[in-house]
Amino acid sequence: MWEKAVLKRYKDKLDSPTEAKQYFFKGLLKCSHCNKKIKLIEDRYVCNDGCTSISKNTLIKLIFSKILWDINTLTIQHSLSDELSKIETKLNSSKRELKSTDKAIKRKIHEYMNNNPNIDITNLKERIEKLTKSKEETEINIQSYGKINYNLSYCLNNIEKFKILMFKINDEDVDYFDDYFEELKDLLNEFIKKVVLNNNLDHVKVEYI
Ligand SMILES: [Zn+2]
Structure with a gap:
């Protein structure tokens, strides 16, 4: 997981030869008054409409302590863990569904191969087609649940890393945060x-x- 973040970092650098200015919470900040983006201009975070203007250091300290508070009170972990268990339930039930659809398809194909004159072949073909379609849909669901599952676990893992890193920094001074910026x-x-x-x-x- 850690390696992934490192690779991504280097990839980002390679992707942007004319490196755009990077700063903490870039693209994540919004003003509650005008609902517009808050950007770092010089050493102040300001919104487009000018209703919010906060010094860089104040904002960084404030948000970092808020995140640490949320981590320490387990607010984030709880909400992510809830999501994770919901997704795991969906994933498992989809996997069971896939197995039973597979079995049903095999049974129908078997009936079809048996060439029984009493069987309505058109109807049987339709059934097989329907089952195959439903199997494909289940497979797509399994893929997307799997992806969400992976992302949530990755997030939980990153939160732990963040906490460890913050303890290592162990200083209120924003310069120290800048040392660990990437x-x-x-x-x-x-x-x-x-x-x-x-x-x-x-x-x-x-x-x-
Ligand atoms: Zn504003």
Whole structure:
């Protein structure tokens, strides 16, 4: 998992020869007043409409402590674990469904091969076609549940890594965060969907994947 993040980081660099400016929470911040994006301009995070303007250090400290709070109170883990168990249930039931559809197809094909004159062949063919279609749909579901399952596990894993890294940094100073910028940025992007905040900082909502 860790290797994946490292590879992605280098790939991102290769993909963008004219490296765009990177900063913490890029593309994730939204203003709760105007609902527009908040970007880092000079050393302040500001929204397009100008209703929110926060110093870089204040915002980073604030959001990191909010995330750590959510991690320590297990808020994120609980919601992700809930999702994970729901997906696992769906995955298992789809796998069972696939097995039984497979069996049914085999039975019908067997009937078809037997050439029994009392059997309505057209109807039998239709049944086989229907079952095959349903089998394909189940296979697609299994694939997508599997993918979600993998992503959620990956997120949970990254949250642990983030926590460990933050303990290692062990300082309130934002310069220390900057030293670990690449690692932190990649980890954050894997489990944070959105951060909504306003100028008074009385409304900071971190939405996790
Ligand atoms: Zn705004």
